[in-house]
Amino acid sequence: MDTVLLQAIINGLLLGGVYAAYSAGFSLIFGVMGVVNLAHGELIMLGAFTSYWMFEYFGMDPYYSLPFAMVFLFAFGYLIQKYIINRVIEMPHIMSYILTFGIHLMVANIALKLWTHDFRSITTSYSGANAALLGLIIPYSRLVTFFLALLIISGLWFFLNRTETGRAIRATSLDKEVARLMGVNIREIYAITFGVGAAITGLAGASISSFEIISPEMGLQYTIIAFCVVVLGGMGYMPGALWGGMILGVAQSLAVTYLSAGISVAVTFLLLFVMLIVRPTGIVGKGLVA
């Protein structure tokens, strides 16, 4: 294999890790509640900005601000679900799509008002540092996010399978009515689920702030990518986010290397479209079908 191809694949896998990190929460929220969260990108944006302001005001390293982003986004997600989305959760799902789109517009535009259109970035001592290995380049910060994605997904697995709350969440997603009969407080569980989904998304958002450009309007494009990743891996199947992320990352990276950067976006959507038609349960076939 030549170096160009190998480099493209490595870039794709690292990109895939980044994608997986911020898509797992989308998958969790869809899997448990059937909500397609169109404000997902805003959760990433808020996570990234938490990190950014911590760095600006306190000079805090973006990686130290991860827990703060997590706590802040958990509270944000919990409250949004508890006081807004829960009110339409029993209605047809279209209501939640439109509602979360309304939330997307509000959050993005309030952030725009507060923080302006400026493109910002965090420059640390290790920004842009790479590991060189056999003529291949591996950026450290992406590598960290890649491992963070693995950590997020395994942590989520542990939480869902080994804790009381996690089991209640799984029970609710399997059969809401029976879970209710067994004494599970469905609305509380939904609020916690959204909170957890938002927290891991905020965590991913904070971790990408060290190498991506951030602005209040960044959200929608991230929502779209999360969409694609989650469909490719299987909606509602958490490890699927890793599969989906890798596939999409490698496909995009190859398209950028051998075709053009512009057409790589078309490749993304074509892949998504074909996947939905041929295999709506995702590449490993474990996703939910509506």
Added chain:
Amino acid sequence: MKPRSGRLTFWICFIAASLAVSLIPFVATSEYLLRIITVTIFWIGMAGCWNIMSGYTGYIDFGPVVYFGIGSYATAIAMTKYGVPFFPAAVISAFSSALIAIPIGITTLRLRGAYFAIATFAFAETMKQIALEFDRTFGVSFFQGSHGITLPIGGHENTFFFYCFLSVTFAVILVHYGIEHSKFGYGLKAIHEAEASAEMAGVNTTGVKLRAYVTSAFFLGILGGIEAYWITYITPADVFNVHKTVQMVIMTLLGGMGTFLGPIVGASFLTILSEILGTAFVEYYLIMVGGIIIAIILIMPRGIVGTIKEWKGIRFL
């Protein structure tokens, strides 16, 4: 089916309303007013197209703008490259959208719920990217990429476009009437209620869904063609803009999904509101739109028409 007197009332109302609306250009006091009314009628047509498919069947189409965009490009390319006059070009738009909708409908309409929504959305974004990147990637000059296409200026007054949009919107409204009073319409509503049972009861669900999908694509194509000629300049980012889809969805939802008057009420209300808010509070406009969407969903999830129906216990039209 409704008794004959109900139909008669409808036709009297419809003809009276169309006459009244047709006279607007003669009484509109300013070009600005006429323009706002034209835009309102345009959006009633757009929202109506979405309602035909998604409002009645409950299949949420998140990519209707793709047929609008295809229509815009068909008109633009026919007029600039092949010198086709405007009216035949608009017809070409309608048929190209409808023709593309057939294979896409056959493949995507098998999907349910969120999957259908995402697939239609993905298709719309794909077409936008293709329109943007096709020329550069393959070294041809067809869609003109992000430069967009400038259409020949016909020197028509706003009145001309007012009547163009008005006739399409009337056609869309008549399709709604047809849906409310035909077997086809019952089929659509049955799909909304319980698709499997409808199929067992002998409704050709795939055929009915496809007809609704292609019909809405047909009218979106014409609307796209007229809009392109009105604005005279189109770019992929503009005509395939996801905000057009969102606008159609929100207008229909605000008015009332799957109701005859829903798109008319919703589109009129929102266009006029955004005209007022957009000029008075330019900076806070989108925040307010977001807030209004959230409020509608929380306060009256059935939309204006649906809520009134519920209160009064009446079923008009």
